[in-house]
Amino acid sequence: MRWNRQFVHLAEAVLLGREGAGADAAAAVERALAAAEPYPLAQHLGLRLVADAAHQDGWGDPVSWLRRAEHHFHERDIAAVTGACRAGLRRLGAPVHQHRSGTSGIPQQLRTQGVTVREFDVFRLLAERLSNKDIADRLFISPRTAEKHIASLITKTGAANRADLCARSAALRSG
Known part of the structure; x- marks a missing residue:
């Protein structure tokens, strides 16, 4: 199913990142994002889920992925996942900004x-x-x-x- 395809690409990205193939891992994330285009919830959830592995193995752009996911979930008032994204940003040493109007x-x-x-x-x-x-x-x-x-x-x-x-x-x- 197309919904699952993005998660297969993300799993592939994590495995490639662990093998030291950072560029290939980042390309797999791009394929996952393209596959998940019709499913924004899955797309942003996927970014949140691979960010820690990407940071640990030194590939991709996990801070911007978490920021993007955090914004998505905040806009939809999904507090638990928003909090998980914010916690992930803190773990990576990235500043976590307050949400203000605008x-x-x-x-x-x-x-x-x-x-x-x-x-x-x-x-x-x-x-x-x-x-x-x-x-x-x-x-x-x-x-x-x-x-x-x-x-x-x-x-x-x-x-x-x-x-x-x-x-x-x-x-x-x-x-």
């Missing part, structure tokens, strides 16, 4: 990178290439807080520098 407005790619609602507010203003002071004035925060949010965004998104971050923000706004 989280669903953050694009999934940024959300899986751990961007908070307030950081996303700053990120959107970077499209206008505002100074820290101007961002701070618009958001009613201190310039130092704006600076810290920008530094955090650079780290989380892998942007080369502030100019790169501004360009990414502008691209998101126009896209």
Whole structure:
């Protein structure tokens, strides 16, 4: 059955990861995600289930998988699995953010990178290439807080520098 196919791919991924074939394991996860496309519950449950093995064996992107799954289950008010995802993130040493209103407005790619609602507010203003002071004035925060949010965004998104971050923000706004 198609529902089960994704779990077969995920089991294959775990076995490949244990054998040291990280790239093949990650490819098996991608096949699992494609097979589970019609079943979002199974898709996110699968990501939660393979994250620990992926982290232990050093393959894939278990932190973003857990963030993605945690968001999915939180949005559907499935507290037990949301809690399990949050516990998994803590085990991996990843920060676990509070859920605030507006989280669903953050694009999934940024959300899986751990961007908070307030950081996303700053990120959107970077499209206008505002100074820290101007961002701070618009958001009613201190310039130092704006600076810290920008530094955090650079780290989380892998942007080369502030100019790169501004360009990414502008691209998101126009896209």
